Amino acid sequence: MTSTRHRPTVAVVDAGAIARNTARLRTAAGDGAHVCAVVKADGYGHGLVTAARAALAGGATWLAVALVEEGEALRAAGVDAPVLVLSEPPPAAAGALLAARLTPTVYRPEFLTALEDAHAAADPDAAPVAVHVKLDTGMTRVGVAPADRDALLARLATSERLDVEGVQTHLARADELDVPTTAEQLARFRAGLDAVRDVGLTPRLVHVANSAATLHHTPAWRAAVAAVPDAAPLVRTGIALYGLDAGPQVTAAAHGLEPALRLVSAVSHVRHVDAGTPVSYGHRWSAPAAGWLATVPIGYADGVPRGLTGRLDVLHRGRRRPVVGTVTMDQVLVWCGDDEPAHGDEVVLLGTQAGPEGEGRIGLEEWAERLDTITYELATGISARVPRVVVGADQADAAAPAAQDPEPSRASGEGR
Numbered sequence: 001m002t003s004t005r006h007r008p009t010v011a012v013v014d015a016g017a018i019a020r021n022t023a024r025l026r027t028a029a030g031d032g033a034h035v036c037a038v039v040k041a042d043g044y045g046h047g048l049v050t051a052a053r054a055a056l057a058g059g060a061t062w063l064a065v066a067l068v069e070e071g072e073a074l075r076a077a078g079v080d081a082p083v084l085v086l087s088e089p090p091p092a093a094a095g096a097l098l099a100a101r102l103t104p105t106v107y108r109p110e111f112l113t114a115l116e117d118a119h120a121a122a123d124p125d126a127a128p129v130a131v132h133v134k135l136d137t138g139m140t141r142v143g144v145a146p147a148d149r150d151a152l153l154a155r156l157a158t159s160e161r162l163d164v165e166g167v168q169t170h171l172a173r174a175d176e177l178d179v180p181t182t183a184e185q186l187a188r189f190r191a192g193l194d195a196v197r198d199v200g201l202t203p204r205l206v207h208v209a210n211s212a213a214t215l216h217h218t219p220a221w222r223a224a225v226a227a228v229p230d231a232a233p234l235v236r237t238g239i240a241l242y243g244l245d246a247g248p249q250v251t252a253a254a255h256g257l258e259p260a261l262r263l264v265s266a267v268s269h270v271r272h273v274d275a276g277t278p279v280s281y282g283h284r285w286s287a288p289a290a291g292w293l294a295t296v297p298i299g300y301a302d303g304v305p306r307g308l309t310g311r312l313d314v315l316h317r318g319r320r321r322p323v324v325g326t327v328t329m330d331q332v333l334v335w336c337g338d339d340e341p342a343h344g345d346e347v348v349l350l351g352t353q354a355g356p357e358g359e360g361r362i363g364l365e366e367w368a369e370r371l372d373t374i375t376y377e378l379a380t381g382i383s384a385r386v387p388r389v390v391v392g393a394d395q396a397d398a399a400a401p402a403a404q405d406p407e408p409s410r411a412s413g414e415g416r
């Protein structure tokens, strides 16, 4: 990305909101719980390093990523906190993972061997490397299957190079509050924790909860985690850090979580058109009356899905205005009717905007509902072409709650 910005389209990321959301999640997780801030996929589109630093300032003590590459990027930016890699990379990446001081999730014997070999190759006398073993309790994606569990645990218990610091599982339906799946998975996890203890392993961290479970199933997962008396609970929260709904039943607003991203552009061209004038590709819309059209330089290549054609609103002067005609790659058209827009007027696609008649608000949840998808997909879909502008980094440091046990690592503000 070049350093000079010409187009007015930006994603404004509020680091203070991420920090405050982190502090709220830490409270929701309960006494002694660690917050592991999930910052994979460029911090759900908010910026990897921005999200990581803000969450650490808000009291997170761990970070989690999907890829070794993401962990390496955090280290290159000077982030020093423990970083969990949520799934096994290919075995050939074991050396890179260790070199970046990342904490691997493990569940296949082949990967254990690769880790042991890489660890011995780097330094034969090094202290054992911390790993977090993942039990599959019903997500059926990654993790050791119940049939293979005991052999893997026995293998770990005898390894001289691997130290089982953590045990984890992942919930498939935590955002659905009226299904029994979460309780069933927790029962299987409890049995898995018993097996972990039976082979003599002593994990210090036990983790289950994603955002939805942290906010809604706290007593249930805390009871399961308590099966390992000396371990601390940890929660792996992603979507809620960013102030977005985990699903229709798990809303950010109900928990006082603040959306951290505003998607903003400005009017780049103004036209007065006659009634019946057809607009944009395919002429799928025509002006219902004479009136004003504003062109806004943002499109599907920026992450505004073309599927929102005919059902997307924006804010202009604090009012909702419809986007009309087909969403194009780089631009959309906004119908302003009798209200003549001015070149350069701010247009908000996501977030709030004040106007003469009060404040308007559009959330990503609205896009998700209209497209029959989830906030996660749309947040991570805001493309790299949209510069992220960070605000509120100064407030992020003020968001940390009074320190519980481990002192959260601190990071100062950053650019982008």
Ligand SMILES: *Cc1c(COP(=O)(O)O)cnc(C)c1O
Pocket (backbone or CB within 6 Å): 038, 086, 170, 209, 210, 211, 212, 236, 237, 238, 239, 240, 246
């Ligand atoms: C992405 C992910 C999370 C975070 O989930 P949210 O619903 O965003 O809180 C937690 N754990 C694992 C294993 C994940 O892949």
